[in-house]
Amino acid sequence: RGWLHAPFHVLKPWHQNTLMRWNGWERFPHLAVPTLVIRGHLDFLFERPQFANAPKVIPGAEDVDVGASGHLVMLERRDAVNRALTRIVEGAQTRSWRNHDAGANKASTAALPNTRPWLAHYAPTTPPAIAVPDAPLHALLRSAARRFPRRVAILHDELRITYQQLEGQSNQFANALRSLGVAQGERVMLLLPDMPQFVVAFWGVLKAGAVVVLAPPLADHDELISQLHETAARVLVTTYEQSATVNQIRSHTMLQHIIFTHTEEWTSRGRKIDGRDPQPVGVHRFAPLLNAHSMLAPETEVAAHDLALIQYTSGSTGSAKGVMLAHRNLVANTLQTRHWMPHAAEGGERFLCVLSFSHIYGLTTTLCLPVAVGAAMILVPGFDVARVLNAVKRHRPTIFPGAPGMYMAINRFPNVRSFGIDSIKYCLSGSAPLPVEVQEEFEKLTKGRLVEGYGLTEAGPVTHANPLTERRVVGSIGVPLPSTEAKIVDLADGQTEAPPGQIGELVVRGPQVMIGYWRQPEATAEALSPDGWLRTGDVAQMDHDGFFRIIARKADMWYPEQSGEPAFPRDIEEVLYEVPQVQEAAVVAIANHPVAFVAVSSPPPTADALIAYCKRRLPPALAPRRIIFVDQFPRNFIGKVLRKELAKRVEDDNHWPA
Secondary structure, eight states: OGGGOSOHHHHHHHIIIIITTOOHHHHGGGOOSOOEEEEOSOOSSSOHHHHHTHHHHSTTOEEEEOSSOOSOHHHHTHHHHHHHHHHHHHOSOOOTGGGSSTTTTSOOOSOOOSSOGGGGGSOTTSOSSOOOOSSOTTHHHHHHHHHOTTSEEEEETTEEEEHHHHHHHHHHHHHHHHHTTOOTTOEEEEEOOSSHHHHHHHHHHHHTTOEEEEOOTTOOHHHHHHHHHHHTOOEEEEEGGGHHHHHHHGGGSOOOEEEEEOTTTTTTTTOOOTTOOSOOTTEEEHHHHHHTSOSSOOOOOOOTTSEEEEEEOOOTTSSOOEEEEEHHHHHHHHHHHHHTOTTOOTTTOEEEEOSOTTSHHHHIIIIIHHHHTTOEEEEOOSOOHHHHHHHHHHHOOSBOOBOHHHHHHHHHSTTGGGGOGGGOOEEEEOSSOOOHHHHHHHHHHHSSEEEEEEEOGGGSSEEEEOOSSSOOOTTSOBEEOTTOEEEEEOTTTSOSBOOTTOOEEEEEESTTSOSEETTOHHHHHHHBOTTSOEEEEEEEEEOTTSOEEEEEEGGGOBOOTTOOSOBOHHHHHHHHTTSTTEEEEEEEEETTEEEEEEEEOSSOOOHHHHHHHHHHHSOGGGSOSEEEEOSSOOBOTTOOBOHHHHHHHHHTOTTOOO
C-alpha cells in the first residue's frame, strides 16, 4: 500500500526476516521486571488488539493509552509519554500539580516580586495595558458595520446576515423597544437559545439605552419569577416554546410586553404561523415588530459607565446573584481578549459559536469578540457533537471558544478528522479545568492551539489565559490579561499576599471587574475591596514566572483526617484521568472523605481497580472511599459539572459511608 511509504521489495523481507521470526507472545509472560506499556489508538499499520493484548499477558504490567496517536507514539505524543515514564520511574505517589515547581508547596521566605513577572510571556504585539475607549458596547457593532458592511456576521443553517443588515435590524429592535415605552435604564430579559434573534435583540436593547438581563435557557419556573421580580423587567423576549411557562409566571411579575419568536421566523420570511395570530394585548411577534420600525439608529445617548448587563451567577456555591456589568466593563474585556489573539485577522475569521450567549463566557468570547474583529459567527445552538462537526465541515471555523466537555466529546467522536477540524487555529477553554490529556489529544487532532483560560461572571469574565503564540504552561490558567492585576492572598486572613508557589485565594483587579451585585450591597462589600480587588473564591497558586493554576473552589476543599494540609478534588481527578478508560471524573468530599464519580468507556474498569490505582499514586487519606459510575454528570447550561448535585446523591444514599 502506498501510504506505507516504502517499496514492496523493502517491506517484504523486513516482515519475513524480523516480524515473522520473533514471537513475543511466548516471551511476554516470563518478564519479571516492572513493565509499562504505552500505546496510542490510531495505528494504521497493525491491528489494535495486537497492542491492547500486550499488557494483559505481561505479569503486573501497567497500561497507558495516550489517545490520539499512531504508530510512533513516543514522537507524536511525547509529553504524554514522558509523563507516564516519570510516574513509573519517580515512584507511586507523584502529585502532579503540587510538584510543578520545586518548593512550590512550602511557604517561601523570599521577598515578593515588585514587578509583574507574567509580562515577560506576552506576545510581542500584546501590550501590558490597553486604553479602554469611552464608548458604549454597541459601538463595536457600529464600527464593524462601517468597516465590513458586506462581511457575513451570522451563519445559521441557510441564513446569512451581513454586518450592515445586523446593524440595521438591531436599530429596528431598539426603536421598537422605545415605541413600547422602554425608558433608558429599564431592564429587558432575554430568554432565548443561540439564534439570530438573540444577537439582534442583545444589540438592540443596548442601543435603546436599556439593560439586558440574561436568563439561562433551561431556567425553571421559580428561578424566572425570582429574577424577573428582582430586576423589575418590563419586557421579555423569548420563543413560542416557552409560552406555557411565560403564561404561568406573567401574573407574578411586572411584565408588560412579551415578544415571541421561533427558529424559522426569518427563514420563512415572517409568514403567518397558524394558531399564533391575532396576538393578545402586550404580546408581539419578533419579525413584524422589527419590520414596523426604522433602521436608523435611535437618538439615545448611552455612556460608557451606564449599566449594560445583569448576569446571574450559576449559584454553584450559594444563591444566584445578579452581577452588574457596565458598558465599560464589557468593552474592556472584549478588547483585552482581542489583544490576546494578535494574529486574528480583522474581517477574516470564523468563530464557532457553541457556548451559550446567555452565559457571560459565551457572550464575551462568541458574541462580543467576533463583532470586535468583524468575524463571522457560526451559530450552533446546543452542543450536539454530530451537528457541531457538520457545521465545522461546512463552514470551516478558525476560532473555537469552548469548554472542556466539548473538547472531550469531539476527541471521542468516530473518524473525527474527516470533518476537517484542522481548520481550527485557536481554542480558548474555560468554565472548568482543562485536563492535560484532553488538551494534547485535541491539539493532535486539529494541529491548532488549545489553551486554558480563566474567568468569572464578576469579571466580565476573562482575567487569565495561556499565551496562544508564546510559552504556555500546560495545566495552568496562564497569566493575567492586559490591564489585569492578580495576586494570591492567605486563605486564613484574606489580606496577606502569598509568595510564589504558596496556595491561597486568587484576587484580581482590572477594568473588567463588575460594579457590584444587583441590590445586594452587603454581598458587594464582601466580594469587592475598597481599592477594587475582587475576591474570586478560588484556591490557586502562582509560580515564579507569573503563571497561575486553579486548585479548586474554596467551598470544594476539605481537610483529611490526621492531616493539617487541605485536599482538593484536583488531587484525585488528575490521577483518575491517567486511567485510559476514564473519560470524565469529578470528586466531592463527604464528611472529609473523597468520593469519585466517573464516566468510563469499554472495557470498563472495576471500582476496586480504580481505588487500587489511586492508592498506588496518592497518600492513603486521598484515595477515594467510593467510586460511583455515572452515564451523565449533572451540569448547568454551560456544561459545568454541578458538584452540589453529586454530593447530594451521596448524602441521600443510606449506605454511606461504605
